[in-house]
Amino acid sequence: MGLYEEIFEQAQTAQRILEEQRENIETIAANIRERQPDTVFLAARGTSDNAGRYINYLWGAYNRLPVTLATPSLFSIYQRPPRLHNTLVIGISQSGKSPDIVSVLAEARNQGCPTLTITNAPGSPLSQLADWEIDICAGVETAVAATKTYSASMMAAAMLSCALAQDEARWEQLSHVPGWITEVLRRDETIARIAERYRFMEQCVVLGRGFNYATAFEWSLKMKELCYVMADPYSSADFQHGPIALVEQGFPVMAVAPKGEVLADLMGLMELLCEERKVELLTLSNDDDVLSLGQSAIQLPADMPEWISPIVSIVPAQLFAYYLTVAKGFDTEAPRGLKKVTETV
């Protein structure tokens, strides 16, 4: 087992959490609805923090819950935590061990807040501080770079969103995720060929907005930790408030741009970047105009709703990072200076 196999396991892990956790998640949702939290406070690091970015948009849009991404050092190092009033506090961690994340849940419990953990390690120190726990059922992940635990954490978040809203139509849409993941995994050879072209890339920008802001962050993180490429994620709005100055002719830009509400905004920026700034563009999309815009494109499933798209669109991005790592001759299983479990204070 290794990184490549774990990327390919994601259709099954999505199916497994759908089957094994729905009942638990419905129960948790009923409990949360009873508590009627005004707001959500979420602590995570690395890939789990990117799952948190997805939750930020998803629960904001579909559950009308404002989501705050925690500043763990206020809890751990400064020991000056904010007052959390009528707040659901969530810790996301594959290992359930990082002391900074644990310190946020400990304080939340201290303040009497309801607590939830989303983890691949039931029974971990984090779990012991949680009123409720969602096991993401991803199985052992051996590669240092997280892949299946990321999509499974997003599945947990999406399931809880549907359960909180008691939204059967979205539950039905969610049942198609394993199929859509299987579909994008069939782009394997295309992605391997596209990655070759980027063999000598040293830096790039990854654009995404709204739900797929998270995908831009996670794709960037995979390219940093596996390919040692300085990859910077931006929303199409933030990018225009300064960082756009970076790009010159041929500068590599990746865009996560499936059909949806934010596509028009992203399209405007991509056209400007292609026509005026002459960047090199790689897109992930299911929109024909986007797919024909840049030098390279990876096709996403046609009928996938935007709110679900981050769970599917990260998969070809992971494959791209995998093949680029191979093309550059680096070790896909052991990125330099990283361990599987990172514990920070």
Next chain:
Amino acid sequence: MGLYEEIFEQAQTAQRILEEQRENIETIAANIRERQPDTVFLAARGTSDNAGRYINYLWGAYNRLPVTLATPSLFSIYQRPPRLHNTLVIGISQSGKSPDIVSVLAEARNQGCPTLTITNAPGSPLSQLADWEIDICAGVETAVAATKTYSASMMAAAMLSCALAQDEARWEQLSHVPGWITEVLRRDETIARIAERYRFMEQCVVLGRGFNYATAFEWSLKMKELCYVMADPYSSADFQHGPIALVEQGFPVMAVAPKGEVLADLMGLMELLCEERKVELLTLSNDDDVLSLGQSAIQLPADMPEWISPIVSIVPAQLFAYYLTVAKGFDTEAPRGLKKVTETV
């Protein structure tokens, strides 16, 4: 007038807001205390968003208010805003014009939330949606890269923190900011010399944690928009959850590391980076051990409390970006592809 002069104006702008806005800010604080908000929701872009990152730590630590950085697209494009319960909503914008930020304040008002704007353009569209307004009194800023409006926005936030907490001791500390800025501006020649060394740098990492997480972001943004250097900001914790794989021998790392609660954590990471990974380190600090750790160092005022340090420590970072722009032969006043006022949806 230009970028260099505006950097040098910052001792005066800090003094001006202290003198001209204290009464207004005390009144606003009394009004906010009366409303007793449970939480703060903050919308901003670019440099103003980095001022928001400072507020996130400062008000969390000293006013016990959890601060949520807004996802403006939920308000503007998706039109699916979260429910903001008993929340103070703040818009920070030099120009007070960006439609996405305006849409957040419009919805906040619609939901009956108290609203505040921090701006350099009183009477702007944003101001018209705010119950209260703080004029940052920075005067006309002509350079595209924001400098004095950043330190002045942070001053506004720091003054409001003191006023909310009715904390005379911190008001007294704040009165020293103009003097500390004057002190760091005297490092001008040293900084010019240090910047030379980085003439051929194309990418770097900027580390900061806690209060100075904001400084790492803003220093990075200046290097991106002025020097076209791919500069990535990280907290010392986030950096270890993946991106640390990027660094190899000689990789340039900047660290904002004044004395304070987070220094031990940052010091541990800097030592590892220097000893094991052999990076090239530039530090901003007032700690002797930190100052002697890397290849280059810029000295910060000795007696500056950590909570205030971001307002002072950004100044030498701005000067560094200015001199690096000059060394690279770029235009300090007109970064490519940027306008002074950026409007995004």
